[in-house]
Amino acid sequence: MSTWLITGCSSGLGRAIATAVLDAGHNAVITARDPAKLAALAEAHPDTALALPLDVRDHGQVALVARQATERFGGIDVLVNNAGHGYRSAVEEADAAEVQELFETNFFGPVDLIKQILPGMRARRAGTIINISSIAGRLSNPGSGYYSATKFALEGLSYGLRMEVAPLGIRVVIVEPGAFRTDFAGRSLQQSATAIEDYATTAGLRRKENDHTDGKQLGDPARAAQAILTLAQSETLPLRVVLGTDAITVIETELERQHAELDAMRELSASTDFPEGGIGG
Numbered sequence: 377m378s379t380w381l382i383t384g385c386s387s388g389l390g391r392a393i394a395t396a397v398l399d400a401g402h403n404a405v406i407t408a409r410d411p412a413k414l415a416a417l418a419e420a421h422p423d424t425a426l427a428l429p430l431d432v433r434d435h436g437q438v439a440l441v442a443r444q445a446t447e448r449f450g451g452i453d454v455l456v457n458n459a460g461h462g463y464r465s466a467v468e469e470a471d472a473a474e475v476q477e478l479f480e481t482n483f484f485g486p487v488d489l490i491k492q493i494l495p496g497m498r499a500r501r502a503g504t505i506i507n508i509s510s511i512a513g514r515l516s517n518p519g520s521g522y523y524s525a526t527k528f529a530l531e532g533l534s535y536g537l538r539m540e541v542a543p544l545g546i547r548v549v550i551v552e553p554g555a556f557r558t559d560f561a562g563r564s565l566q567q568s569a570t571a572i573e574d575y576a577t578t579a580g581l582r583r584k585e586n587d588h589t590d591g592k593q594l595g596d597p598a599r600a601a602q603a604i605l606t607l608a609q610s611e612t613l614p615l616r617v618v619l620g621t622d623a624i625t626v627i628e629t630e631l632e633r634q635h636a637e638l639d640a641m642r643e644l645s646a647s648t649d650f651p652e653g654g655i656g657g
Contacts, residue, residue: 377401377402377403378402378403378453378454378608379402379403379404379405379445379449379450379451379452379453379454380394380397380402380403380404380405380452380453380454380455380608381404381405381407381441381442381445381452381454381455381456381489381493382394382397382404382405382406382407382456382458383407383430383432383456383457383458383459383485383486383489384407384408384458384459384460385406385407385408385414385417385458386408386409386410386413386414387413388556388564388597389458389508389553389556389597389600389601390408390456390458390459391417391597392597392598392600392601393456393458393600393601393604393605394406394417394425395417395598395601396598396601396602396604396605397601397605398417398420398421398424398425400605401424402424403424403425403426403449404421404424404425404426405426405428405441405444405445405448405449405452406418406425406426406427406428407427407428407429407430407441407459408427408429408430409429409430409431410429411427411428411429414427415427426444426445426448426449428440428441428444428445430459432459432480432481432485432486432488432489433477433480433481433484433485435488438485438488438489438492439492441492442489442492442493446496451496451497451500452493452496452503453503453504454504454505454506454608455489455490455493455503455504455505455506456506456508456604457485457486457489457490457505457506457507457508457530458508459481459485459486460481460482460485460508460526460564461478461481461482461564461565461566462520462523462564462565462566463475463478463520463522463523463565463566463567463568464519464520464523464565464566464567464568464579464582464583465519465521465522465567465568465570465579466518466519466521466568466572466575466578466579466580467521467522468572468575469568469570469571469572469575469579470522470568470570471568471569471570474566474568478522478523478526478566479525479526479529482523482526482527482530483526483529483530483533486507486530487533490505490537493505494541494546497541497544497546498541498544498546500545501544501545501546502545502546503545503546503547504546504547504548504549504608504613505534505537505541505546505547505548505549506549506604506607506608507530507531507534507548507549507550507551508551508553509527509530509531509534509550509551509552510523510527510552510553511553511554511618511622511623511626511627512524512527513527513528513530513531513550513552514531514552514626514627514630515626515627515630517582518575518578518579518581518582519575519578519579519580519581519582519583520582530550531550531616534548534549534550534615535550535615538615547613548613548615549607549613549614549615549616549617550615550616550617551604551607551616551617551619552616552617552618552619552623552627553595553600553619553620553623554594554595554618554619554620554621554622554623554624554626555594555595555620555622556594556595556596556597556600556619556620567583571583594620594621594622595619595620595622600620603617603619
């Protein structure tokens with residue numbers, strides 16, 4: 377039996393992960409901004425579930441959850457940073473306060489949780505941190521520049537963190553889901569109030585009112601949760617794990633594009649070295 381701390385458990389992938397973990401017999405600290413939405417799940421697992429209120433933007437709540445989790449279960453073995461939301465807007469259209477809130481939720485909140493949980497993991501020389509990113513952490517689309525920026529930031533931090541904590545027995549993995557049949561496109565997807573006509577054929581096509589993919593996504597949240605449970609129990613972890621055949625296709629295409637671009641610019645790129653050589657960066 378291991379102890380998990382999972383954020384964003386009121387619905388979607390977070391709820392599916394919490395359910396899979398508890399049904400498998402593990403302890404789980406399950407969190408949501410409205411803990412009433414977790415009551416049924418906690419009541420079904422009275423000995424192994426601890427439902428707590430958590431807005432990841434609130435440092436006081438983050439610290440309190442970490443302390444209560446330790447008091448109840450003695451420490452966290454697996455941290456799942458899942459809480460977050462989407463944001464659609466052309467770069468020029470975005471409201472600065474909305475962008476700041478997006479980064480506080482999708483990036484600085486997970487960072488705060490990691491910093492609260494790491495001391496216990498370091499003391500035990502064991503632990504797994506699972507950061508839920510997205511295919512938007514590998515590439516961006518019109519209207520998703522800010523959302524991708526939060527996921528690029530989370531992936532960059534995860535990459536460095538992984539190398540920092542590996543010698544201490546702590547593992548870090550990035551999970552990149554494709555499109556899953558959750559309420560992300562409805563409840564969890566926000567967008568700018570401003571819509572500039574010049575972006576109607578780029579970012580505008582992906583505004584919520586023009587997006588008809590909800591309910592038709594390939595991904596099954598319950599199967600994704602089982603994959604994450606299997607991942608956490610694996611002896612070795614890669615840096616990144618992609619979830620969904622759509623995600624595999626999209627990322628393969630993006631990697632091919634990047635490789636072709638690197639080859640096309642190879643001569644120009646190499647021309648910037650000192651003629652006598654030196655130490656590479």
